[in-house]
Amino acid sequence: MSSATERLSRKFIGAVEDEWPVYSDRAEDYILGPSIGYGASSTVYAATYHRRNPSQELPCAVKVLDLDTLPPKSLKLLQRETQLMSLSKHPNVLRVRGSWMEGHKLYIAMRLMKSGSAADVMRYGWPGGMEEEVVRCILKQALEGLNYLHINGFIHRDVKAANMLIDDDGTVLLGDLGVAASLSDEDDPLLTHNKDPTHRRTVNFGEGLVTPRRGGPTPARPVGKRRSFVGTPCWMAPEVINGTRYDSSADIWSFGITAIELASGRAPRSREAPGQALLHTVQEPPPRLDRVGGQYQYSKGFEEIVSMCLGKDPSKRPSAAQLLQTPFFRGAKKKSYLVGTILRCLPPISERQERLRQPTIMTRRSIDSWDFSATHPSSPTTSIYKRPSEGAFKLDDDAHGRTGSPVSARGRARESLSRAHSRNASFVSSEHDVDPIIEEKNDSSNPSSPDSNPLVSVPTVIDAEIRSSSPTPLDLPPPSQALEVPSRPDFASSPSSSSFGTTASAQSSGSPSLSSITPSSAGSHQGQAPAIVASSPSLWQKLKGSGGEESDQEKEAGRKEKKKGFVGRVLAKTTSRTYNAVASGACGVEHDYVNGWLRHLICRHLQVMNAHLYTTIAI
Amino acid sequence: MNFFKTKPRTPPDLVRGLRDAIPRLEAGPPGGETRRKANEEVSKNLQAIKGILYGDGDPVPEVVAQLAQETYNTDLLYHLVVNIAKFEFEARKDVVQIFNNLLRRQIGSRYPTVEYLCQKKEVIFAGFKGYENEEVALNTGMILREMLRHEPLCKILLYSEQFYMFPHYIETTTFGISCDVYTNLKECLTRHKPMVAEFLDKHYDRFFSSFTTLILSNNYVTKRQSLKLLGEILLDRANFNVMTRYIANEGNLKMMMNLLRDKSKNIQFEAFHVFKVFVANPKKPPQIETILRRNKEKLLVFLKNFHNDKEDEQFTDEKQFLIVQIQSL
Numbered sequence: 001m002s003s004a005t006e007r008l009s010r011k012f013i014g015a016v017e018d019e020w021p022v023y024s025d026r027a028e029d030y031i032l033g034p035s036i037g038y039g040a041s042s043t044v045y046a047a048t049y050h051r052r053n054p055s056q057e058l059p060c061a062v063k064v065l066d067l068d069t070l071p072p073k074s075l076k077l078l079q080r081e082t083q084l085m086s087l088s089k090h091p092n093v094l095r096v097r098g099s100w101m102e103g104h105k106l107y108i109a110m111r112l113m114k115s116g117s118a119a120d121v122m123r124y125g126w127p128g129g130m131e132e133e134v135v136r137c138i139l140k141q142a143l144e145g146l147n148y149l150h151i152n153g154f155i156h157r158d159v160k161a162a163n164m165l166i167d168d169d170g171t172v173l174l175g176d177l178g179v180a181a182s183l184s185d186e187d188d189p190l191l192t193h194n195k196d197p198t199h200r201r202t203v204n205f206g207e208g209l210v211t212p213r214r215g216g217p218t219p220a221r222p223v224g225k226r227r228s229f230v231g232t233p234c235w236m237a238p239e240v241i242n243g244t245r246y247d248s249s250a251d252i253w254s255f256g257i258t259a260i261e262l263a264s265g266r267a268p269r270s271r272e273a274p275g276q277a278l279l280h281t282v283q284e285p286p287p288r289l290d291r292v293g294g295q296y297q298y299s300k301g302f303e304e305i306v307s308m309c310l311g312k313d314p315s316k317r318p319s320a321a322q323l324l325q326t327p328f329f330r331g332a333k334k335k336s337y338l339v340g341t342i343l344r345c346l347p348p349i350s351e352r353q354e355r356l357r358q359p360t361i362m363t364r365r366s367i368d369s370w371d372f373s374a375t376h377p378s379s380p381t382t383s384i385y386k387r388p389s390e391g392a393f394k395l396d397d398d399a400h401g402r403t404g405s406p407v408s409a410r411g412r413a414r415e416s417l418s419r420a421h422s423r424n425a426s427f428v429s430s431e432h433d434v435d436p437i438i439e440e441k442n443d444s445s446n447p448s449s450p451d452s453n454p455l456v457s458v459p460t461v462i463d464a465e466i467r468s469s470s471p472t473p474l475d476l477p478p479p480s481q482a483l484e485v486p487s488r489p490d491f492a493s494s495p496s497s498s499s500f501g502t503t504a505s506a507q508s509s510g511s512p513s514l515s516s517i518t519p520s521s522a523g524s525h526q527g528q529a530p531a532i533v534a535s536s537p538s539l540w541q542k543l544k545g546s547g548g549e550e551s552d553q554e555k556e557a558g559r560k561e562k563k564k565g566f567v568g569r570v571l572a573k574t575t576s577r578t579y580n581a582v583a584s585g586a587c588g589v590e591h592d593y594v595n596g597w598l599r600h601l602i603c604r605h606l607q608v609m610n611a612h613l614y615t616t617i618a619i
Numbered sequence: 620m621n622f623f624k625t626k627p628r629t630p631p632d633l634v635r636g637l638r639d640a641i642p643r644l645e646a647g648p649p650g651g652e653t654r655r656k657a658n659e660e661v662s663k664n665l666q667a668i669k670g671i672l673y674g675d676g677d678p679v680p681e682v683v684a685q686l687a688q689e690t691y692n693t694d695l696l697y698h699l700v701v702n703i704a705k706f707e708f709e710a711r712k713d714v715v716q717i718f719n720n721l722l723r724r725q726i727g728s729r730y731p732t733v734e735y736l737c738q739k740k741e742v743i744f745a746g747f748k749g750y751e752n753e754e755v756a757l758n759t760g761m762i763l764r765e766m767l768r769h770e771p772l773c774k775i776l777l778y779s780e781q782f783y784m785f786p787h788y789i790e791t792t793t794f795g796i797s798c799d800v801y802t803n804l805k806e807c808l809t810r811h812k813p814m815v816a817e818f819l820d821k822h823y824d825r826f827f828s829s830f831t832t833l834i835l836s837n838n839y840v841t842k843r844q845s846l847k848l849l850g851e852i853l854l855d856r857a858n859f860n861v862m863t864r865y866i867a868n869e870g871n872l873k874m875m876m877n878l879l880r881d882k883s884k885n886i887q888f889e890a891f892h893v894f895k896v897f898v899a900n901p902k903k904p905p906q907i908e909t910i911l912r913r914n915k916e917k918l919l920v921f922l923k924n925f926h927n928d929k930e931d932e933q934f935t936d937e938k939q940f941l942i943v944q945i946q947s948l
Contacts, residue, residue, distance in 0.1 A: 025793045067839060068883045075840075079802075082795040087757055089708050099794045104839035104883055106794055152712060 010040075022107055023049045023060065023098045030098075030109060032062055036304075036349050042066070043587060046112060049097075060097060061112040068104040083110065084154060092145030094165065094175040113165035113173060116349045118262060121342055125168035128295040129265040132302055133333055134341050138164060139259055140173050140332035145174035146255065150248040160235045161261050170338035233274040234267040238282050239314050249314040252323070256309025259302075260287060264294050265443035286310035301328045537593075630671065630686035637664035639694045644705045658933045661706055672720045687721055696721070700745040704755045711758045712899060724881040733769045741770055744781050750788040750800055756939040760799040767803060770811040777807055777818050783825070786832050789841055801844050808848065812857035819852070820862045827865070834874065839883065846878065846889035853896055866897045869906045876914070879921070888926060891938075898941045912948045919945055 023029065029045050037044035047062040085096045098109040118138050122130060142164045149156055156174065158165075230239055236311075237253035239246045247438040249396055261267040268287035269277040289306040291298045305328050311317045352534060366576055628636070640660035647653035652733040671682055690696055699714045706714065721732045736742050742768055747758025747849055785807075793916045808815055819826055833845040853862040865871055875897065878890035897907055911918065922942050926934070 067843075068885055079795065079798040083757055083799065086795050087712065096795070101794060101838060101840065106840075109793075153716075 023051070023058070025098045025100050027100050027102060027107065030060070030062060030107075036061070047109070049109065059112045059114075061110045063108045063110065064102060065106045065108070067106050078106075088143055088149065088152070088154075090148040091171070092141050092173055093148060093177055096174045111167070111173070113171075113175075114168040114349060115164045115166040115343050117175075117345055118164040118166055118172070119161035120349075121346065122161065122262065122265065125342060126295075126347065127265050129263045130342065131296045132263070132298050134338065135171075135259065135262040136328065136332045137335065137337050138262060138301070139255070141172035141331045141335060142174050142258075143255065143320055143329060146251055147174075147324060149174070150251070155246075155248050156251050156254075157231050158235070158268070159251050160232055160258050164258070164339065166343065168339070168343055170335035170343065172335065172338075233277045233281075234270045236278065236281060237314065238312055241278050248319070252309050252317045252320065253314075255320075255323075256306050257287070259306050259309070260289050262300075262395060263289060263296070263298055264352070286312055305329075337558050521613045541578050625828075628667065630668075630682055631689045633664050633667050633671075634686065634695055636691040636695055637661060637668070638695055638698060639895070640664065641698050641702050641705075644702065658710075662710045662713075665706075665710050665717065668717055669713050669716065670800060672717060683724070687724060687731060690721065691731075692738065696732075696736070697739060697742045697745060698751070700742055700759060703749065703758060704752050711755060714760045715758050718762050722765050722769070723899060728911060730769060733771060737775070740765075740775050740779075743775055744779070747776065747781055747784070750784075750792060753792065753796060756792065756796045757799055760796070760803060763803050764806060767806045770814055773807055773811055774814055774818075777815070782807075783829050788830055790836060790838065791831060793836065794840070797838075797841065801841070805844075805848055808852060809855070812855060816855075816861065818859040820857060822896050823861065823864060828848065831874070834878075839886075843886055843889060846893065850892040853893060862896065866900050867904045867907065869910055872897050872907055872910055874912075884926070890931075891925070891934075895937055895941055898944050908948065911945060915945055915948055 003617050007565065029050050029052075033046040033048065035043050035045050042065040044061055044063045047060050048058050049058045050056075051058065065078065067078075070078065082096055082099060085094060086094065093109060094113075096108055098112060100107050130138075142159075146156060146159065158176055159174075163174065165173045165175045167173070222442065231237075231250075235254040235257045237246065237250040240250050257267055261270075269280055272280065278451055286307070287310065289298060289303045291300070291303050305323070305326060309323070318326075637660070637767060640657045643653055643657035644661065645654070646657070657789055668686065671686055672678055696718060699718065703711050703714055722730070722736075724730065742888075743763075746759050746763040746766060749763070750756045767776070785800065785804045789797050789804070830845065830849070833841055834849065836842045836845065852858055853865055875890050875894040877888055879894055881887050881890065897903070898911065900907070903911070919942060922938055922945070925938060929935070
């Protein structure tokens with residue numbers, strides 16, 4: 001019998017009684033205590049669960065997420081995370097104990113991991129690294145959890161010390177399945193989230209077909225391999241960075257890096273810029289465990305394990321199951337060993353202030369990052385999960401930050417902006433945000449006023465005009481004042497009841513609408529419905545630039561912008577051009593915005609992925 | 620030569636062994652020996668079947684064919700889905716993997732399992748009914764999703780009475796499961812476009828009265844997802860007729876105008892993408908136009924201040940288009 005079949009037919013390691021039962025999904029059963037962690041869109045509280053029968057109080061952690069601040073993509077990831085957690089039952093994998101909604105807030109109850117993550121513990125008490133037995137004990141437990149995930153066809157994709165959570169009894173749980181993926185499930189939000197959104201949102205009243213603006217549907221992928229660019233730079237395997245297909249062995253690489261991290265206090269290349277770290281991972285020999293240079297000394301066996309995991313050829317890396325069979329891990333001490341060695345003198349998690357700022361399982365940073373905000377100047381140790389666009393800007397910011405002022409307010413504002421509207425923020429359209437100065441120039445050099453010919457004017461000009469004349473978001477009047485819609489409760493339950501200015505519905509049975517909609521087409525077919533149907537879509541299309549031909553003005557504007565080198569604006573219009581422009585070396589134009597290494601990476605990805613930029617990369 | 624080596628069990632052995640063990644899961648007293656043994660038997664056979672289907676390298680086609688045939692003969696898939704809650708936690712995931720593997724099995728352009736399931740509709744409904752049990756809902760949800768990928772199977776659910784259970788399942792389950800139900804509803808309504816367009820056209824009234832309850836749900840996630848899905852359905856070329864009907868209804872317009880003022884920005888934004896269709900319609904029915912005209916000034920003020928912080932070129936263009944349209948009323 002072959003080894004794989006053997007592995008499959010062996011009894012599941014997860015067939016262990018779960019001593020931590022699911023609590024309940026009722027909000028009233030929980031009492032929230034002090035907050036113990038913050039993320040970009042979530043807060044974690046220490047809490048108690050009040051069991052009714054038999055009456056008992058159990059400590060737990062409750063993560064609260066404001067879903068209204070999450071872009072749709074993150075909502076999907078969150079969904080996946082809770083589902084994967086629910087489908088995992090293993091003593092070394094974090095589980096959901098209950099979840100409920102209140103308004104637009106989602107509450108997730110989990111086991112309270114009183115000591116925080118391995119990274120937290122290390123940072124607090126062993127900044128230079130921990131001794132071998134401790135490292136071995138932590139890794140062994142994490143490996144059990146990882147093995148379970150792998151056997152079940154999941155890839156974790158973000159293995160690192162910050163995602164290994166420790167309880168005060170020494171239990172280590174693998175947490176943060178936020179970017180984990182199932183090898184058999186093709187609905188990876190990382191792959192499908194951007195499937196031609198503009199096309200979908202286009203209104204078309206005509207009969208003609210709309211040409212899709214972005215790449216076609218995701219091609220069928222062989223099950224069992226992935227390509228998304230997901231993870232945290234220093235821990236990412238070369239094949240993930242390269243964009244070649246990868247599987248669970250990518251987690252083994254990250255596991256090897258984590259081993260070094262725990263032994264030396266930090267991940268290799270964690271002091272480099274993220275881009276450098278990525279590039280070096282691909283180009284240079286794999287990092288090694290320094291056996292004697294650090295605070296503690298490490299065995300030859302440990303070093304061998306690390307270098308096995310850090311093989312550049314993924315097929316040569318051992319599986320989690322094989323690693324568990326090695327004498328090194330078989331000989332690991334029981335979990336209680338951690339209690340006497342590292343956990344005993346640890347102050348409670350809420351008192352370790354740094355915890356509040358560090359990304360851990362409890363935060364959603366793996367979703368919202370590149371986070372180069374004030375507390376986190378350029379760090380390759382933060383998870384990334386971004387498309388190249390956003391990555392590019394943030395990195396750009398980062399570059400500014402390192403050369404000039406540490407963190408610009410502009411950068412932060414932009415970040416929050418791009419978070420706020422990630423729906424259509426694609427590689428090109430977010431290029432838009434890069435430099436307001438260029439926008440102003442455009443404004444003045446494109447004097448065509450939207451008033452003169454509103455139906456064919458250049459979209460970007462309208463755009464700029466609106467933005468310059470509009471008040472800041474803060475001045476926005478509350479929506480309820482702007483529109484007088486009666487908000488009687490019965491209205492909500494019955495959409496057909498008429499309370500919205502409908503009394504005069506009968507009197508306009510004529511067809512004044514036909515001529516008033518489209519001045520340019522009104523004359524030709526007054527009152528002739530079919531003709532109007534045929535002609536107005538093109539106007540609609542023109543305005544939106546999503547099909548049909550571009551108007552001359554639009555082309556002209558495009559040329560002007562191109563001269564200025566603002567490639568993003570031009571590309572935003574006809575996305576099909578994007579691929580060619582960027583892939584065929586027009587990257588040079590982007591020079592101002594994207595520094596060298598990222599350009600290199602993007603080009604690489606583009607070459608590899610060809611037209612599927614939007615569906616497969618998630619920088 | 621090893622005389623003690625047990626003969627490997629053939630696919631019919633495995634399938635029959637599994638099939639026969641299932642009723643025994645509830646035989647004898649709870650926690651009794653019979654049950655424990657039956658459970659072991661189930662898990663063991665599932666593992667072995669999985670081994671055949673996913674085994675190292677290439678699975679042997681003849682063996683797989685034999686296995687598949689035997690599952691059809693014994694209605695194994697039905698029994699697996701119906702009894703999945705009685706299986707152990709890990710065995711449930713094996714059921715999902717086995718089911719989905721068989722479903723994907725292809726001979727030329729034929730999908731034998733799909734053909735089988737078309738004759739055995741109970742399996743589809745049993746998969747759907749899994750949402751009634753929180754314990755297994757995610758497992759059966761995955762099975763259902765795989766079935767919905769196939770147009771004939773999707774069609775069976777769509778045209779069934781059970782289809783209208785979707786809102787109930789979405790509203791009464793917890794976040795993770797509710798999202799799963801939603802994913803499947805979306806799958807139902809967006810994957811096989813021409814078939815769905817025909818369905819929506821035929822069952823317009825019933826479908827939308829049911830769907831409207833989701834849009835008006837008190838659950839934030841449901842509301843937001845439903846609006847988004849509505850936008851997707853209406854803006855799909857295949858659903859042109861459905862869209863025309865939808866945007867001729869003043870009740871729908873009023874609902875969207877109210878949702879434009881929802882306290883959640885995301886819901887406002889999703890509502891915008893439906894509202895725009897009413898306004899962009901070059902053939903607005905009188906009742907629609909009247910409402911818009913009566914609210915012209917308010918709408919203009921509202922739209923000019925609507926989500927100005929969004930730096931999304933397409934959105935801004937569309938908003939401007941709507942302003943122009945409303946101005947010319």
